[in-house]
Amino acid sequence: MEQIEGNFWPAPGDDATRLVRTAHALRREPIGSLGPEGLRLLISQDIGLDVLVPRAITLLHQDPLAEGDYYPGDLLGAVLEVPSEYWARHQDLAEEVDGIAGTVPEEDLLHPLPERIALFRSGVKHFLHS
Numbered sequence: 001m002e003q004i005e006g007n008f009w010p011a012p013g014d015d016a017t018r019l020v021r022t023a024h025a026l027r028r029e030p031i032g033s034l035g036p037e038g039l040r041l042l043i044s045q046d047i048g049l050d051v052l053v054p055r056a057i058t059l060l061h062q063d064p065l066a067e068g069d070y071y072p073g074d075l076l077g078a079v080l081e082v083p084s085e086y087w088a089r090h091q092d093l094a095e096e097v098d099g100i101a102g103t104v105p106e107e108d109l110l111h112p113l114p115e116r117i118a119l120f121r122s123g124v125k126h127f128l129h130s
Helices: 018-027 036-044 049-062 074-080 084-089 091-103 113-123
Strands: none
Touching: 018 036, 036 049, 036 074, 049 074, 049 091, 074 091, 074 113, 084 091, 091 113
């Protein structure tokens, strides 16, 4: 991702948290090698959204409940929490995410996914289903 963005972060300091060290390392990985957990972590930290959200959507089309380290669907949960400003710029992707979320039977949605889907839909309702 660093090469795509042309933004090379300096090495994290000795006192950096595990999250910071992991995010730095993941930014150096080839985008195609990032799985659900790497995507979940970076997206949830608002890192590289323009590059990573489309990749996450591709994985979610294959498996809406793609799982990182937390629970089935945690990648979808991270994508649903992307700031609404992003979705305003990428309305086509918002429509895709809404469609993906709609494919998962309600009984398969673990907490907090139902609430995140509802919040996502309320946050982007002005351009969903228009």
